[in-house]
Amino acid sequence: VLSLACLLHGAHLYLLLQINTSAERHWLHISSDASRLAVIWKYGGIYLDTDVISIRPIPEENFLAAQGSRDSSNGVFGFLPHHPFLWGCMENFVEHYNSDIWGNQGPNLMTRMLRVWCKLGDFQEVSDLRCLNISFLHPQRFYPISYAKWRRYYAIWDTEPSFNDSYALHLWNYMNQERKTVVRGSNTLVENLYRKHCPRTYRNLIRGPQEPVTRDLDPGNK
Incomplete structure (x- = not known):
């Protein structure tokens, strides 16, 4: 470096x-x-x-x-x-x-x-x-949710924002000293964002420690 x-x-x-x-x-x-x-x-x-x-x-x-x-x-x-x-x-x-x-x-x-x-x-x-x-x-x-409000990504929203004016979203991991994570089935904003925009990453994030890594054999399931 x-x-x-x-x-x-x-x-x-x-x-x-x-x-x-x-x-x-x-x-x-x-x-x-x-x-x-x-x-x-x-x-x-x-x-x-x-x-x-x-x-x-x-x-x-x-x-x-x-x-x-x-x-x-x-x-x-x-x-x-x-x-x-x-x-x-x-x-x-x-x-x-x-x-x-x-x-x-x-x-x-x-x-x-x-x-x-x-x-x-x-x-x-x-x-x-x-x-x-x-x-x-x-x-x-890129920063519709400011660093001071970073916890809102890990909250459940009554109506989720569309982010129509955004190209990408910064999650402010540096601020996340509480080590909040994406929890399967939590319905938090961050979980839904990963599910929608990063499906492969989402599957890796929610896979339990004992669950085997298997290949996705369905070419239509992206």
Whole structure:
């Protein structure tokens, strides 16, 4: 992972090599932040955290995902290869490195760079913002349930939301210190989302520890 992090900027390689990873408070998160920047800058594509449920295609090439009115996340983003915004992020990653602040190399970095590149106003209704060739997508696209309300995913809803304005849903696993899980037959929002949008994953999640793994021989049962 460190070798990927070193791709951030050759001129500052010496600084990165001086990092004592065993003493870093948030090294797991920092190395993940570095790796996703380097990989997407080099190859292009879309990055999604593993606790994101995709529900429809994302019709954007170069985009950041807002998790607040003017705050960007780094749990979801997409760019074409060698996009200058990501190169600027990699430079900023090294120049303003501070491991004592959680998110300084992650969502805070994306937010800092977005403010350098763009002068954006507030979102109007459910409309995205655009600056140069970057789209800043409305919080409803990926974060219709905010991090402060993450438990709502594990609740039973009288009427479940349609999420018609969303491309994917972030489950905020980092906030889930209570280790809430998908429970078979619970009828919680998260169970129904997995059942609808991730049927194969759902079957793996609900399989009991003693149940054998069998092949699905019915080609029509996807």
